[in-house]
Amino acid sequence: MIEKNGVVLVLSGPSGAGKSSLIHKIDKDIGDYYFSISTTTRSPREGEIEGVHYHFVSKESFVKDIEEDNFLEHAIVHGNYYGTSLRPVREALSEGKLVIFDIDVQGNMAIKNRLGDITTSVFITPPTLSELKHRLENRSTDDKEVIDGRIKVARREIQRTSEYDFIVVNDDLDIAANVLRQIAITARLKIPHDKINEFVQQWEDIE
C-alpha cells in the first residue's frame, strides 16, 4: 500500500531536451520534492555518478529486487535492466513530497497504471530534430554511436507524446521553465482516489 500524501510529476523526453536545466531553473519554486534516481545494471558512462545519475547495481541484485517486488516499475532496454525502487518513492509520497521521475514512455505508462490518480505527466521536447542533434553534438560527452542511438530513441518516443498530459517544447529555456513551473505547481492539487473515497464515504454516513 502506498500512502499518497504527495503527488507525482513524470518528465519524459530525449536526452538533450533540457530536462535537468529546466528542473534546476524551477526547483526553488515547486516546494519540497524528491527526484527519483533509477537503478540500472548497465555500466556507468563517462561522467555518470552513482546515486546522482543512476544507482548502478549487478544483474543478480536487480533480479533479486524484482523477485521481492521492490520495484515500482522496471524494464529491459538493449539487454540492460532499468527500474525504479519502490521504497524511496513510497517514503517521499508518505511525507507529502512532489516525486519527480525522469523516465521513458514505457516507464510513464507503468507509473500511470500504479499512481495515475496523483500523476501529472509532461513530455519535454526540443523544437526540432536538428536542434536535438546540435545539442547532443555540442555536449560532446557522447560519441557518435551514443548520439545516433539517442536520436533513434527520440524519433520513436515522440510518436507517443499523446500519452502525456502536457507537452512542453523547450525552445527558449525561460519560457519552457515558466510553463513547467506552472504545471508542477498545479500537479500538487491532485487528490488520490483513496482520499476521495473517504470523502464520499463521509457524505454517505450523514443522514
Next chain:
Amino acid sequence: MIEKNGVVLVLSGPSGAGKSSLIHKIDKDIGDYYFSISTTTRSPREGEIEGVHYHFVSKESFVKDIEEDNFLEHAIVHGNYYGTSLRPVREALSEGKLVIFDIDVQGNMAIKNRLGDITTSVFITPPTLSELKHRLENRSTDDKEVIDGRIKVARREIQRTSEYDFIVVNDDLDIAANVLRQIAITARLKIPHDKINEFVQQWEDIE
C-alpha cells in the same frame, strides 16, 4: 472538424457547490473565455433568464438539432432534454478561447470523448452534505421538492468524482478560488493531438 486553438475547462458539481461564485471570483485572471450556455426543453424556473442560465427551446426544435448533429453532447434527464450546441463552442475554440462548461457527470464524459485532449475537468463540491443542504435552503429560491432532488443528484454524482482531473472542496471561497484559478491557468497549456501530430510529422520530414 473542430479547430482546437482553445482549450476546455469542465466544471461539475451540485448546485450549491458555488461554481458561479468561483467563476465570478477568478474571471479577471483566466484570460479570454467563453462560458457555454446549455440548451434545454424544460420550462424556466423562477429567476432563470433565457441566454443566461439556459437557452429554453421547444422539444421539436431540440429534436431537429439532434437530427442535424448540432449538439456537442445531449442527454435526457427526468424527461427533459439538455444539450450543448456545437456552433458557439466551435467558434470559441477556433478563436483560442478557454471554453468553460458547467455540466453534469454524464456531460463531462461526453465532452471528454470529443475533446479529451484539450479538456481539464474539475468537480467542485461543498465540504459536507449538511453544508450543501444548508446552502440550498438559505438560497430560498427553490422549494423543498427541488432541494431534495438536488441533494439526491449530488449524492449520486459524488460517487463519480474519480472521473475528474481535479476535485475542489469549496469550504472557504477564497481558498477554493485560488485553487480553481491555478487549474484554469494551467488548463491553457494543453496542446491538441492534431497539433502534436503536425509537430511529430515535422520531425519525420527532416532527414
